[in-house]
Amino acid sequence: MKNSESKLNIIFIDGLEPQTNVNAMVLGYLFPIGAMLEEYNMSFKVLNVKTLLNYSILGIIDELKKWNFDAIGMTTNSDNIRYVYKICSSIKNQFPKTTIILGGPEASFADEKTLSKCECDVVVREEGEVKLVEILKCISQNRSFEHVRGISFKKNGKIIKNVDAMPLDVNSLPIPQYAILSNKKYWIIPSGVKEDDYTHILDKLRKSYKFFMSGRGCPHNCAFCVEGSLKRKYRAKKVELVKQDLEYFISQTNTDYLIISDDTFTSSPKRVKDMCSMIKEVRQKYRFVWFCEGRIDALSKNPELLSVMYEAGLRKIQLGVESGNQKVLDIYNKNITLEQTKKVINETAKYERLLVHGNILLGNPEETFNEFKDSLNFIKDLIKLSDFKLNISNAYVTPFHGTPLRNNPEKYNIEILIDDFEFVRFGMNDIVCRPKSLSLDELIALKPYTDGEILKCINENIFKYPRNKIIKYFTEPNRVTFHQNGILDTLGRLASFQKYLQIVTRSTTVDSTQIDVIQKSHTLSPLRLWEIEYNKDTNQYNFIDLSGINTIIDGKNAYLWEKATGKNTLYEIFAKADDLSLEYIAEFYQTLEAKMAIVFVEFYNTPQN
Structure with a gap:
């Protein structure tokens, strides 16, 4: 019917x-x-x-x-x-x-x-x-x-x-019809699906959809990129028209995280400034932060743009890093240098809540395995330079339809291994072409090697990351989700850290670096987070912190560890300790706090001596 x-x-x-x-x-x-x-x-x-x-x-x-x-x-x-x-x-x-x-x-x-x-x-x-x-x-x-x-x-x-x-x-185009995200009149509700259930489906879609465009095309022509291969030129929409589109989009989605999916948002410094001025106006009515894609060359020449975008609510930016090998960047026609990349990454580190995403390509033309290892070392240096706010993903080089790589593989000295690979598998997670500079075994090894090296870099530095920054990222209500930061992602997966976070975020806990511990010794109580066994043979506690470092707690320090139950104030511990100054006790507990071994709990009723 x-x-x-x-x-x-x-x-x-x-x-x-x-x-x-x-x-x-x-x-x-x-x-x-x-x-x-x-x-x-x-x-x-x-x-x-x-x-x-x-x-x-x-x-x-x-x-x-x-x-x-x-x-x-x-x-x-x-x-x-x-x-x-x-x-x-x-x-x-x-x-x-x-x-x-x-x-x-x-x-x-x-x-x-x-x-x-x-x-x-x-x-x-x-x-x-x-x-x-x-x-x-x-x-x-x-x-x-x-x-x-x-x-x-x-x-x-x-x-x-x-x-x-x-x-x-x-x-000349009308305002995009974002009501498609929520209005059932645009959808076919399949037989057997209740209207209320479909309303729920669209509600989830509306809440999860965050992609917004303010312009089309790309002025660049990277050898691996589809968008840059299109015949049409880059065209930016007038800012006053983008404002109409944006207000309609936010009114329909109510999103608090906007993904501006223009292929290169930062191509025109003047437009970036005009767009950010407009976005600040819209944010006075709608509360959101946003993401964009940026160009290394544009930002290295105009570093002030990062400040302009950050003040307008930018909280994550994707940068086309691609490789740490200048030869590879030149082959791809990226028109950027490694020094420019370092300069931009260093600049992003100045903004506390700005996360950065970069992608590196595996199986690049003319690149040997040893050259890739050197490239990866450069990428690891970038991660450190970014204050560990650079998140790196990786993907195999994929010659998509329309790209120079697909149209002329001989020029790039690559071999397409599977004709029409789109019909049998998805390219970027699979090997579909091979540079003649690598054996197939070497090519296969690139991904686990890269994943392992990036993880190793993060693990080696994870607890050098300041404790107050870690706590702030996990507790800030309007943060961009922490899983987009390599350090915080790794931390968030540790069961031991989850236990620590549950305790340290209670309203009664305080950060001792922000107060005068001696002055508040009558109300501060140390609370140990881990149960460790006492070694009778050595007469000491051995505390291995989350970074893997062993801290020996013996002698009078063992007494202090045992008293860190959350029930004794610093002053009470001092009053019962022989030959230990209040300053020494406070410093000992603050050292353990920095190792995430204890937290300070504050009691508001001063104990009676």
Whole structure:
């Protein structure tokens, strides 16, 4: 039975990525397209396949049978392309007259190949807002697609590639339709799913969605990057229009952490300053902090931008580190130097709550294993230089469609090991190409070696990190989640530290570095956190702290350790200790506090002597 609603111009199928999370939706393309469709009074709905009770191709077909529609739309990427092919085949078999339209980088960069091997009808190359409107007009008016610029399509078994379209004027687009995140009218609620349950699904989606764009394109052309390979140029939206978009986005999502997903937010210093001034205005009404991607070269030439962004609420920035080998950076056309990277990382360390994310690539062209080891040593130095606020992830070099690496592997002296690897596995977590400078065994070893070296670097320095900073990061209510900091992530996984944190964050505990311990000796009581056995043979306690360092507690110090029960004030311990000054006792306990062996508990009722 068909749905009683009028015929839809298009149904977008979403949720085709392999992640199991229903909220892992690739919706960024849909907000501006949805707004454009509405401006032309065109109707659409979204079917998220992960919400189907029958999660299968048959389940998708059964749900589509309930609707009248002219076209099916899907975006493509390296994660979902193999599923798109399968679904297109089933849809075309069941709905042979329905136009299937694909967009996204995978189809866009391999348009002719996609049209020849996939049961789709049209590929939208690059941006789709205007093109999709024109395609849907052609369908409704039964006209040919031959005059729609920037698309490729099939006609009578022949593939036709129309001339490129002019780059969009991003300032002419309507405000993106972020209400798609929460309004059920935009979604197909699958059979058997209650409306209340779907409301809950959308509520989770709305709360978890944080991605916002203020511009398009990238002015750079790194050899491994898809965005930099696009023909369209970098276009930044006017700041006053971005403000309208941002206020609407925040009003719809109520997010407290905004991810500005422009490929390079810092390209124009003037625009950064204008954007930050605008963001500060918006933050007066909405409470949020934010993330952006930055360029090493731009920030090294304009280090003051970090201060401007930080004051406007920036709390995490991603920097394209990629490698600690200048030769590799030059091969990739990064146009940055190692000295610039060190300068920027050193600058970020000045901002206490600013976290930094960097990625390094494994299996770089022309790089030997020993050269990579030297590169990794540089990366470890950066971690220390950042005050351990630089979090490093790693991924294998992947020649995505459209990139120079994919188009000309011989130039980069790499061998693509799996043709069309997107159809059998996801690239960046798997080895799909090999530089001829490395054996396959060496290439395989790179990832565990890198993970081990980074972890070793963190573990060796973890308890050199100031205690007051550790406590502040774990207790600050509006922090960007601590798991994005390597040191804090490692700490957070230790059961012993979790126990320590539970105690040290109680309202009665105090940081002795912030007060005069001697002056408050009548109200401060030391509380030991660990039970350690007394060695009768040596007459001492051996305390191994969380950093692995052994502290011997013997003689009169053993007496002080035993009295650290949280029930004796410093003054009471002093009054019963022979030949120990109050200053010595306070210093001993403060040393143990720094080792996270004790905490000070403050009693507000002064004990009677």
